[in-house]
Amino acid sequence: MNVTLPSAVSSGGIGARVRRKEDLRFLSGRGQYTDDLVRPNQLHSWILRSPHAHARINSIDTAAAMAMPGVVAIYTARDIEAAGLGGVPCGWQVTGKGGKVMAEPAHPVLASGKVRHVGDPVAFIVAETRAQARDAAEAVEVGYTSLPALPDLRAATAPGAPSLHDEAPDNICFDWEIGDKAATDAAFARAHKVVRFETTNNRLVPNAMEPRAAIGDYDPNSGEHTLFTTSQNPHVIRLLMGAFVLKVPEHKLRVVAPDVGGGFGSKIYHYAEEALVTWAAAQLKRPVRWTCERSESFLSDAHGRDHVTTAELALDSDGRFLGLRVETLANMGAYLSTFAPAVPTYLSATLLAGVYTTPAIHGQVKAVFTSTVPVDAYRGAGRPETTYLLERLVDVAAREMGMDRLEIRRRNFIQPDQFPYQTPVALQYDSGDYEATLRQALEAADYAGFEARRAEAKGRGMLRGIGVSTYLEACGIAPSKLVGQLGARAGLYEVANIRVHPTGSVTVFTGTHSHGQGHETSFAQLVAEQLGVPIDMVEIVHGDTGKIPFGMGTYGSRSLAVGGSAMVRAMDKIIAKGKKIAAHLMEASVEDIEFADGRFRVAGTDRSKAFAEISMAAYVPHDYPIEELEPGLEETAFYDPKNFTYPGGCHICEVEIDPETGGVEVVKFTACDDVGRVINPMIVEGQIQGGVAQGIGQALIENTVYDGEGQLLTASFNDYAMPRAATVPDFTVLTSTTLCTHNPLGVKGCGEVGAIGSPPAVMNAVVDALRDYGVRHVEMPATPLKIWSIIHGGGDALPQAAE
Amino acid sequence: MYDFQYHKPATIADAVKLLAADPEARPVSGGMTLLPALKHRLNKPTSLIDLSGIAELRGVRREGDAIVIGGMTTHYEVATHPQILAAIPALARMAATIGDTQVRNRGTIGGSLANNDPAADYPAAALALRATIITDRRRIPADEFFLGMFTTALEADELVTGISFPIPEKAGYAKLRNPASRYSMTGVFVAKGPHGVGVGVNGAGPCAFRQAEMEAALSANWSVDAVANVKQSPDDLNSDIHGSAAYRANLVTVMAKRAVADAG
């Protein structure tokens, strides 16, 4: 089903390109980020981090440091243990083969007995100034005995590898499977051809523009703790930190996440620094603040991706997919971060059907501890890994079958009349039209004219290639009951509290959090549309557990699909109550009241009341059905989604390679995405552009490299390549809509599609550009060095993947 | 950063006096290299001698057949100065590719020369153009100035006050940027000037160097083809996660070709 939506909306409601309300303060430097907040009498802190990847801590001597100017306190694991604090909890328990529950080693707030990655926090130093705290940190003497590093998946899974944690002697966190092995084996037994493919999904450092920061505050009068933090989900932090680490009940713990400058997943998790500042503030009865340095963030913020995967695809002689086998090693890093176990499993392997009708799939994932920074969800979280695997695999299969790359896709697409479509890997897709997004993207990209452009580029000595990716993803997470069965330790509903004020202005308290997504605008549009009030009469409030009833925050492209749906439900309640008030005022029966365009009307008459008249009556209930109806106009809804949402689409990338330097330039990028109903097209385009920029970054330049000793070689922007304006082309971003069938807005989510759909499109284009060189596969990132080495067959050329 | 004393002298003589008096003192020009090092606590000078108050270090002027650029001249000024644009446009174009806007508005030619980062741009131009580095006490030919990685002929208390570039007949520059730092992975500056042909290479080795074979080839025949067949040996070139020595050696030839094309 393709839906045509109103193209121009003048009111600022759904579909309008409303300029982002929040941008004025951001662009004029008036945003209020955590580090901008100044608390009276505040103290500063510095974290002494491990210089070793893996070492035993023999001793920590803080005496000299304590004597340094301005030092107020120095805490180590001993103090944390004496205070009875818990470790940093993991929010998801994966159960592996044979019902074996994952190994879940302790994750102490400060390293206890051992350090397990470079950057592991060892001591927390609090002083009058930040410089004093840092000076003192240099005077803390830690005696280490270094142990063998486990810097990557290979080292950690090698026979006889030393153990990082006693709880996981073989360094395996879990060994998990999904799908029907027997059916998949049977499919392979009757295959015309089996295509085998191995790949590594490169490890990334998220690098949000704003580094993490946290400020703890304590009110000895009320006993209330307050944490200001750079978080995507303050209520989740309150739950994890309050219940598991500090053991402080909710009513004595407020978590505020003010303006946050980007997260991309890295600010979902509860980090030790949050607990340290909150706890230390109560110990010292003074506010304690911590702000991460940029270089420190490379060693302290959860990384993303880092999967090594082998896949086999069974095809019949027509190129139809019969079966898929996938084995993945997933790097967890040194400790389990909040959502880490879910990423390679329920957020990744469940997507192995992609947009195709592959009837039999078997996926296996081994999660591995290594002496590296913890790895967790990063924009797309598991879905980019699977999408990259599938969309590269499909290109490789087309080549080995001698088929056209588009034809093999079309032959295997799930067709529009097959929805709802049950995949063999748990998910049930509700809607989509993959041919529609493919067709529109092909047209917009002038796919037909590509060979002429390739020939023209050749005349300039350049190798031009084109790549296509047709993908879907599962987001809008998630149905609580389902994720509970899968091991989530939380529900994944969302909450909205809508307060209509007497004069008809509206404050919306949402449990989601905006850190770049533009919620203050698109949510206001949604409310303006449904309540028929002007958009500037709507205020969106987020990020404060002291104001908002509850919420699970923003990640997994869930804010609109789940949080927006909660708003719709709360507004339904507002309107239902408004109808009762209107019926009373207009002496009509409730059933006869209609609400549209901000007016309550008696059906079939010209009698009506404006929204503001009803809200005023609710707060000044002189003429009011006071016996039956409470005064006031404020409603709360908790919305639990019925299913994931399934955005998808087609990305087409064109690159030019300079064979002399190996440099790859993206010269054209076209995306046609189906994100469900679009509330603000400008914001959707911006989200997709940003995601594509990150996808191009992963494909071409971003890479996290540890050496054999577990030292991070790419520990600053000097060596870790981030995409810049020059890395990305002008995009063509289109949307083509089928509506989500199970949420009240028909929305699917657009936050991650850019980063999910784009890397394979880029890499398919790179391989296509090299088609004359007999190249079967190029691993990400396609750096100049790598491409040059492939072209010139030099010492650095990659081995061809085994046939 | 650690605590340090701060001085802002008004003359070269006073600056040198301060430096001579304290071996742990360091001059600071644009601070674009030094300040990040201080912030990372990689450096612990007792005092910083800020050169930005010294009028003698500023300005660009023509002296006979040379352009003399004061040490405190920023990359932005080099990129946009009418006399440099007229006399050595390739040098102005080079300056316009250094770092980013902020760096170009603070970073200076004197600081860059004194620092001698192997991946910095200017040293290749200084070598190719047979420039002379002017200090508070002497004039040092570029060939004798750049000694090794982050090492120059400067004495501990010696200041770069300027640099004199003989005006070439033609010159050109090309580089490939490191994808992460955006510094030069390998850059080649070619010039045909009053003292002959010069080919300066940055980024490839531990220190900028002259490519003698290419100079000979271009002296015989100033053309892209002349350098296309000269292979740089990878021996002693830099090798890191971004570029192997063999890759950089290849880039020397490729960038030389492009630099000749740029020079016209």
Ligand SMILES: Cc1cc2nc3c(=O)[nH]c(=O)nc-3n(C[C@H](O)[C@H](O)[C@H](O)COP(=O)(O)OP(=O)(O)OC[C@H]3O[C@@H](n4cnc5c(N)ncnc54)[C@H](O)[C@@H]3O)c2cc1C
């Ligand atoms: C993000 C970024 C990107 C960059 N990209 C590039 C690039 O692409 N290409 C490039 O060439 N450079 C690049 N740089 C370096 C930049 O050009 C610096 O400005 C330059 O290397 C040093 O100049 P400065 O004036 O900032 O020196 P400072 O940082 O002030 O000093 C550098 C060193 O030289 C000493 N010093 C300074 N002035 C003198 C003097 N007059 N006499 C003797 N010693 C002196 C100082 O004590 C210090 O040791 C980049 C820098 C940054 C931060």
